[in-house]
Amino acid sequence: MQTRLHLICVITLAACLAFSWQTQAAEESSPAPGRAMARQAGIMSGDWTTADHSEMEKLQQTFESGPEITEACLSCHSKADDQLSHTIHWKWLSPYEDGDLIGKAGYSVNNFCISTNKMEDQKCSSCHIGWNGKEDGINCLRCHGGADMDWQAQFKDYQFFKEMGETELVEEIQADIKKAVTDITRPTRQNCGSCHFNGGGGEAVKHGDLDASLIKPKRSLDVHMGIDGQDFSCTRCHTTQEHQVSGRVYSTPAVSERKSLVEDDLAPKISCESCHTATPHKDGKINDHTDMVACQSCHIPEFARAHATEMTWDWSEAGKLKDGEPYIEKGKYDRPVYKSIKGTFTWEKDVVPKYYWYNGSVAALTAKDVIDPSKTVRVSHPVGERGEDQSRIFPFKVHWANQPYDKVNNTLVTPLLSKANDGYWKTFDWQDSLSRGMEIMDLPWSGELGFVETTYVFPTTHMVAPKEQALDCRACHQLEDGRLENLAGFYMPGRDHFPMLDYGAWGLAIAALAAVLLHAIGRIMASPGKREE
């Protein structure tokens, strides 16, 4: 009898072990649903190009200026200039609002390089996709050229040496131009990054999740772009229709609907859900989060994980000179901590984001808005609140600054900065650069300069870490110092507790335990008598 019982026990145990091992093996081999979906959506495509531009007759000519190149491009791509002229990349104005209020070329201000003075500041315009800032038309090669070329300098040199009769050099320069003109690509990381990795006046200044480290990132920095992993280019997610690149997330959300490609295969492939669906995890409990918490919140544990990013900028310190000359002081990470032309900076690496409810829109001030200088001014802030359909908890870089404002009109002001414009960087004269800068904007300037503390937010969405580095539940679900400590108005297990309820529950638990013990003692005390009977 006893041997049989033992045998049954051993068999059951073995069966259990075998089952658990099998399920474990199955779990390891089958990826999470969202991962499987994304793999289907993202099969590496190879080369889709059907044209070799080096064979195009139109491109076999001598090009003496940029516009001549554009003309050659348009001779085949006849709708491209019309399409592009309506985009934000060309206009620097929000395509989603009427008028010229929102955008770099409008009245928008920020708290790092402040303003482009309606694109009049020449240094800012160097990022514009024209041949010569906003002049001379579209330079298609800024986004579609595979060669790294300073076109302005190239044509300047060409003209100069041509006039000097330096035939050999002229031929060399023209050969380089021809080679570059026929080296056509879909936009690469270098194309996009030449502006977007250097926003705000230098590499890694503006964004904490977009810098030159993304040109050749490791998978551990960016699971999508890692050259030892999926090796995605920017355009893999930033899909385009009629030159309108998807993914701008300022005054309007990147997408109005969170659709996966399974629901709509022509929807912009810009949100995480596009490829991973809204239920990407194996664990149903984690999937329960996706209507409240953005994927980025857990999967980008820190930003600026490769290059330090600038976190503060104090303009009020600008203008100090050494022996009458402007100077630069470098600090940690070999980054400038002081520049006479710009003021003081601080830089940080591996930065834990700040978390806010966010429906995809960022509200921002313009140079026309009246501010309250007695408080820290939010030059931009995320829009959204709990309960809103599209709102999720989302990670942000918050950039702090001390920037110039008009003490009488209580408005943020826009100094003209570039040396080429005889701006502040040449004259170190706030009054002159502000009066000229505000005149360009056609806005009043009282002459009373003050500095006001401001913040500006950047949604963090690039540099998604491999799943092993995603945040643990306890990063948020803990009593103190959790990542979501600043978000109020809802109950979060592990973080929130009501003392009376806790005491009451513990009291009940102790009482139940006491009752069990008393009952057991009663039974034990009573049992010998029973046996004797």
Added chain:
Amino acid sequence: MLKKLTCLFLAAGFVFVLIGTATAFEQGNERKGKYMFRKNCRSCHQEGKSAEPLNPVSKTQAQWERAFERYERLECADEWEGLSETDRTDILTYLYNHAYDSPSPATCE
């Protein structure tokens, strides 16, 4: 006459000394140097690229001269070898004439 001759010698000597302190190398074609620098050096030596960003004002005149005297020691010595002696002189001329401590430093922001 003797006075005149002495004056002439003194003046000539002064000019020689001036030239000697101004450049320790024979000046090449600065404009060509600017182009050659952009084409051959800046392709790597700029922000976001593989090498430390370099502009004429990144160094003093003496530092540029030293760098050009001992380029064999640099990591990119092979690239330097690909340039002719004249090219190198032209590039040095451009960098030297617009160095940090030159009378007309390059204006890069």
